[in-house]
Amino acid sequence: MDMQSPAPTHSPSSQSEEAPAKKGLKALMDATLRSSSSFKEDSYLSSTLKDSEKKALEDFKSRLHKSADRFSVDSKAPHVSVWGVPLLGGDERADVVLLKFLRARDFRVQDAMAMLEKCLDWRKEFKTDGILDEDLGFKELEGVVAYMHSYDKEGHPVCYNAYGVFKDKEMYDKVFGDEEKLKRFLRWRVQVLERGINLLHFKPGGVNSMIQVTDLKNMPKRELRVASSQILSLFQDNYPEMVARKIFVNVPWYFSMIYSMFSPFLTQRTKSKFVIARENNVAETLYKFIRPENVPVQYGGLSRSEDLQAGPAKPASEFSIKGGEKVHLEIEGIEGGATIVWDLVVGGWELEYGAEFVPNAEGSYTIAVEKCRKMVAGDGPIHNSFAAKEHGKLVLSIDNSLSRRKKVAAYRYLVRRSSSSVPA
Structure with a gap:
């Protein structure tokens, strides 16, 4: 049976604002978000x-x-x-x-x-035209350093970049240890970009550019200076207008100072594509552009790389939890003999979560499906199931009462009867 995603019920709570961030970075974040929201991509019509x-x-x-x-x-x-x-x-x-x-x-x-x-x-x-067929020997970097992963809300393919793995000296030496290794890495990085370009339409009114998400967490800036400058030069010179939006996540507090140094060399059009997110609001920022079922789990979404092979992701419902608030998601109409499967994620977590099944029949006991526990930053999404022996409802409880920060969240579920399964 089809089931609508329930609206969360809210318990009374007091609101409180997030503590102010570093003023320079917060001002830059606000400015880039405003600028990006006004950016108009070419239609090529x-x-x-x-x-x-x-x-x-x-x-x-x-x-x-x-x-x-x-x-x-x-x-x-x-x-x-x-x-x-x-x-x-x-x-x-x-x-x-x-x-x-x-x-x-x-x-x-x-x-x-x-x-x-x-x-x-x-x-x-x-020899770029034949690069997609090459095995460049970077299997350990696939899905970690640079990779294509799903699409944004407007259908742009999304490319993720994360260089924190190179903080490990052994890994750094393995990939960038000499001139020959650096050349091979640059070739691999171009290969990843060409994969993304293969997903573009190159048609008037179509999807003709991609989204880039760059993760600055643990990025060894000094060590990667040569590689970064060569990658930037290659892309700027040979891939014009291929990026519709550039999102920086896990941005350190000093990023505003770095930005101020190279900002004069960027065109206003380029700067208007930038969006900046600190570590504690990565999911909140990405959800503005990418649906949560298409955001990788490491960035507060529900998407795992292995899921991409199974076709389009099942849609998720977004909601938010204010600081000092409790939210109860009630999934009603579950019949006896049915199994309910659900996914839930909260950006940044740092709150308590639990689940229980409440039977309809009077005198039946509530069943603790998942005992209430603290979920911390870095925890992946919840994925669980419950086989109901009688009619009732599943209640997911998210308690943010000890935090002052608003959190973004998403969930989805499906109910399987004994003879069939119907997505909710």
């Missing part, structure tokens, strides 16, 4: 282009046709392509690609042409 932008696009195409022989192996039938998109011959995807280069150079045609030429030369030299 011709109807949205200004006359001057349409003229620049036509000029760009004309220049590319004249220079096609330089990039094609067949001078009789010139063929120029990038990311699998032929740039000559009228393919509508070509306009999307060319507009990315134009946007990156503020519609200065000559500069955009120079950028495209350098990109095509680099891709030929780097």
